[in-house]
Amino acid sequence: MNKKYFTGVFSDEDSLVAAFGKLKEKGLKPDEVYTPYPVHEILDGMGNKTRISHAAFFFGLFSTIGLIGFMYYVSVIDWPLHFGGKPFNAFPSFIVVNIVATILVITILTLFTFSVRAKIFPGKEPEIFHPQATDDKFVMLFSSEFSKEKEDMIVQIVKEHGAIEK
Amino acid sequence: MIYKTEIRGPLINGDKSLAQISRDIIAPIDAKTPVWWFAAMAVSLGMLGFGLYCIYLTLAYGIGGWGLNNTIGWGWAIVNFVWWIGIGHAGTAFSIFLLILRQQWRTAINRAAEAMTVVAVMCAGLFPLLHMGRPWLFFYIFPYPNTRGPLWVNFNSPLFWDFVAITAYILISASFWYFGMVPDFATIRDTAKSKIKKAIYGFFAFGWTGSSKEWLRYEGLSFVLGGIAAVLVVSVHSIVSTDFAVSVIPGWHTTIFPPYFVIGAIFSGFAMVLTLVTVMRGLYRMHDYVTDSHIDAVCRVLIFISLIMGTAYMTEIFMAWYSGSIYEFSIIFNSRMFGDFAFQFWAMFIANAVVPQLFWFKAVRKRIWIVFIISIIINIGMWFERFNIVITSLSRDYLPANWADYSPSWIEVGIFIGTLGLFISGVLLFFRFIPMIAISEVKSVAKFNKPRVSASNSSHHE
Numbered sequence: 001m002n003k004k005y006f007t008g009v010f011s012d013e014d015s016l017v018a019a020f021g022k023l024k025e026k027g028l029k030p031d032e033v034y035t036p037y038p039v040h041e042i043l044d045g046m047g048n049k050t051r052i053s054h055a056a057f058f059f060g061l062f063s064t065i066g067l068i069g070f071m072y073y074v075s076v077i078d079w080p081l082h083f084g085g086k087p088f089n090a091f092p093s094f095i096v097v098n099i100v101a102t103i104l105v106i107t108i109l110t111l112f113t114f115s116v117r118a119k120i121f122p123g124k125e126p127e128i129f130h131p132q133a134t135d136d137k138f139v140m141l142f143s144s145e146f147s148k149e150k151e152d153m154i155v156q157i158v159k160e161h162g163a164i165e166k
Numbered sequence: 167m168i169y170k171t172e173i174r175g176p177l178i179n180g181d182k183s184l185a186q187i188s189r190d191i192i193a194p195i196d197a198k199t200p201v202w203w204f205a206a207m208a209v210s211l212g213m214l215g216f217g218l219y220c221i222y223l224t225l226a227y228g229i230g231g232w233g234l235n236n237t238i239g240w241g242w243a244i245v246n247f248v249w250w251i252g253i254g255h256a257g258t259a260f261s262i263f264l265l266i267l268r269q270q271w272r273t274a275i276n277r278a279a280e281a282m283t284v285v286a287v288m289c290a291g292l293f294p295l296l297h298m299g300r301p302w303l304f305f306y307i308f309p310y311p312n313t314r315g316p317l318w319v320n321f322n323s324p325l326f327w328d329f330v331a332i333t334a335y336i337l338i339s340a341s342f343w344y345f346g347m348v349p350d351f352a353t354i355r356d357t358a359k360s361k362i363k364k365a366i367y368g369f370f371a372f373g374w375t376g377s378s379k380e381w382l383r384y385e386g387l388s389f390v391l392g393g394i395a396a397v398l399v400v401s402v403h404s405i406v407s408t409d410f411a412v413s414v415i416p417g418w419h420t421t422i423f424p425p426y427f428v429i430g431a432i433f434s435g436f437a438m439v440l441t442l443v444t445v446m447r448g449l450y451r452m453h454d455y456v457t458d459s460h461i462d463a464v465c466r467v468l469i470f471i472s473l474i475m476g477t478a479y480m481t482e483i484f485m486a487w488y489s490g491s492i493y494e495f496s497i498i499f500n501s502r503m504f505g506d507f508a509f510q511f512w513a514m515f516i517a518n519a520v521v522p523q524l525f526w527f528k529a530v531r532k533r534i535w536i537v538f539i540i541s542i543i544i545n546i547g548m549w550f551e552r553f554n555i556v557i558t559s560l561s562r563d564y565l566p567a568n569w570a571d572y573s574p575s576w577i578e579v580g581i582f583i584g585t586l587g588l589f590i591s592g593v594l595l596f597f598r599f600i601p602m603i604a605i606s607e608v609k610s611v612a613k614f615n616k617p618r619v620s621a622s623n624s625s626h627h628e
Contacts, residue, residue: 012184036184036353037610038381046378052386056394074309074318083322093322096408097330099401103394104334110390111341115372118383120348124373126355134352134376136184 005031005143007130007165008158015161016138017041022157028150030140034133052117056110063105067098130165138162177271177611179454184609188353191603194450195354202449203594210590217584220577221296229299231577237570238560242578243293248406248552249434250290250585251332252427253545255403256435257283258339261346262396265388271463273607274455278446279439280343281600285592286438287336289585294328296581324408331405338398342391348374349384349606403431410555416493417502417559420485426478430551433471433518437544440464442593444538446602455603461537465525468544476519493564501562502554506571510550510558517547 008030010016017039023029024045033042075081076088083090115121130139142154155164182190223231234241257279264272295301307329309319319326351371358364374380407427410418440461447456486498502511521543524530531537562569596602 033378034376035378035381036376037349037606038385042378043382043385046382048379048382050383050386052383053390056390060394070309071321075321079316079318081320083320086322090322096327096401096405097321100327100331100334100398100405103398103401104330104337106394107334107338107341107391110387111345114345114383114387118380120372120374120380122372123369126352126368126371126373126375128356128375131356132185134349134356134374135188 005129005141007142008140008154008162009130009132009165010138010140010162011136013039013138016140019157019161020045020140022160023154026153026157028154028157031143032141034130034139034141036134036136036138039138050117052110052113055113056106059109059113060102060106063102063109064098067101067105068094071097177274177457178608179457182454182612184612187609187612188357188605190452190454191350191601191605191608192354192357194597195599195601196358199598203598207591207594210587210594213583213587214591215584215587217581217587220580220584221292223577224296224581225301229297231575233573233575233578235570235572237563237568238557238572240297240556240560241572242574242582243297245549245552245556246582246585247290247293247297248427248556249549250286250293250589251335251406252403252431252434252548252552253438254283254286254290254335254339254435255399255428255431256439257281257286258335258342258395259399259432259435260439261342262392262399265392266396269463270611271460273611274452274457274460274603275439275443275464276607277343277346277600277604278442278596278602279435280339280346281596281602282438282442282593283339283435284336284343285589285596287332287339288592289589291332291336292581292585294325294332324405324412327405328409331402335398335402338391338395342395345384345387345391346604346607347600348372349376350601350604352376353605354601400428403428406431410559415559415563416491417497417555420482422478422481422485426482429471429474429478430548433468433475434545434548436464436468436471437541437548440468440537440541441545444534444541446597448534450597450602452603455608458532458534461534462531465531465537468522469525472519472522472525472544476515479515479519497559497562501558506561507554507558510553514547514550514554517543518551521547 008019010019013035016033016035020030020033020042029046033039033046035042071094072089075090080088082088086093129141130137133139140158142151146154158164178187232241232243257276260279261272261276264276295304298304306314307319307326309321348371351367352374355364355368355371358367404424404427407423411420411423413419443456443464444461447453483498483503486494489495499505501507521540524536524540530540557572561572
């Protein structure tokens with residue numbers, strides 16, 4: 001990233017959350033926050049939403065319909081065979097396969113969706129703004145253009161709880 | 167939540183900083199490989215090698231080399247299959263159910279439990295494959311358009327359900343485990359000094375940086391996978407039980423089987439988790455993370471599950487009498503309880519329903535070596551349970567003319583030893599190369615019950 005940026009670095013969750021709250025009060029927001037573990041105040045406060053569970057629901061819906069359809073096609077239309085006097089469309093038996101196979105499909109597709117949306121994939125080069133953000137530092141990234149006045153305000157708030165690194 | 171702070175006390179001992187948590191858990195990966203590790207690896211690879219030789223014999227000469235006969239068509243292979251898959255259930259059950267119940271103490275143990283799951287399911291999957299007799303034709307079980315008719319699979323068959331269930335289970339538990347490790351691999355990447363280590367763990371870290379966007383979706387993913395894997399855990403072992411319960415063999419054809427199997431699986435898995443974490447804690451001095459109170463909690467869970475196991479055994483005995491079916495009665499009373507298989511039955515009963523009751527005593531729970539021994543006893547007891555189910559019912563069915571006895575050939579024993587070797591070597595590799603405790607999850611609970619720097623900030627975080 002060749003843009004000019006600066007970071008606010010905090011050494012514990014409480015200071016990060018406190019500074020984040022004060023920034024929000026002033027109508028300011030960091031462009032991104034890097035934390036060693038998920039901090040719910042930040043996840044909520046950053047205003048992003050994830051629809052991954054909605055996606056998973058639809059994956060499940062379509063795979064259920066698809067699987068039931070497939071088993072019906074195989075057992076009734078394509079090559080009907082009698083198994084122990086059961087009807088060709090032995091629906092209760094299909095449920096068992098359907099549940100487990102649906103779960104498998106949901107998992108694979110949701111993982112794929114996660115990988116695409118969060119841009120997490122094998123061999124990706126990480127954009128690291130602070131090398132300790134995955135270890136013990138909580139890092140706010142400011143990379144947008146701020147007016148001088150706003151930038152001073154950010155620096156002041158961050159310095160109350162942590163440190164500024166440019 | 168209420169439980170995590172006020173009642174349980176600190177989840178990590180020693181008032182550790184976040185950086186120290188990373189260092190402590192990564193330490194075994196950076197350290198020189200200890201001598202005992204090589205010794206244990208050599209032994210387990212030897213066991214695995216012997217197992218591979220027995221598998222070679224099975225492939226070359228067929229399952230005629232096993233001790234099976236016309237009456238007893240399922241021998242040690244299926245006993246071991248059910249045993250391993252049961253152990254394999256704990257990892258996911260552990261993570262998922264404790265996640266749903268918001269038990270924060272799971273964080274120190276879930277990684278090891280999930281690792282155990284993946285290896286155990288690999289061991290389990292081997293047995294049905296070999297039992298096919300012609301394993302090179304295993305792909306016949308995939309329902310795909312083929313040139314054999316097209317001859318599709320039988321969707322009514324529990325054996326097909328089993329195939330789907332195990333395939334799904336291994337893929338899902340492995341991906342659940344792996345995605346849990348991604349943030350920790352990033353931590354290793356960012357803290358490692360060696361370039362090679364940085365590159366290797368960096369590759370597996372998938373470019374993770376810990377940004378809020380990543381965490382948000384990551385939490386969404388855990389929520390989805392956790393929710394559906396809970397269903398999976400219950401359904402997979404229910405399906406394994408239908409391999410038996412859908413038949414008409416006395417002692418198998420009972421409605422209690424699905425819950426009985428699921429509980430049994432979680433029981434044996436928790437016992438194996440206990441075996442594993444006591445070993446891990448001792449060898450790698452993880453006492454601050456896997457604290458006495460963690461061990462204590464698992465022991466308490468085991469008391470409860472053991473009571474359910476005892477109830478299930480008593481229910482089987484009661485129903486054998488109460489149903490009025492002479493075949494059921496004969497299997498349970500004349501074969502299992504007071505017959506040729508009495509040793510296996512009572513070994514099962516005592517090891518699973520009686521011995522774990524010792525965990526009621528605090529004196530037992532706090533002596534780790536006793537806990538370790540009891541966990542091994544439960545593992546053996548659960549093996550006997552599967553032996554009872556598989557062998558007894560087959561050996562004494564409706565026609566006395568068909569009755570037969572069974573003892574395993576050395577090839578069957580060898581394959582079992584081979585899977586034990588596979589399991590141990592897999593676990594050793596896990597200890598050596600993967601952070602054995604979920605670093606990011608432990609960090610998220612590290613702050614509980616610690617004297618806070620800013621006492622004014624009293625807000626509780628999820």
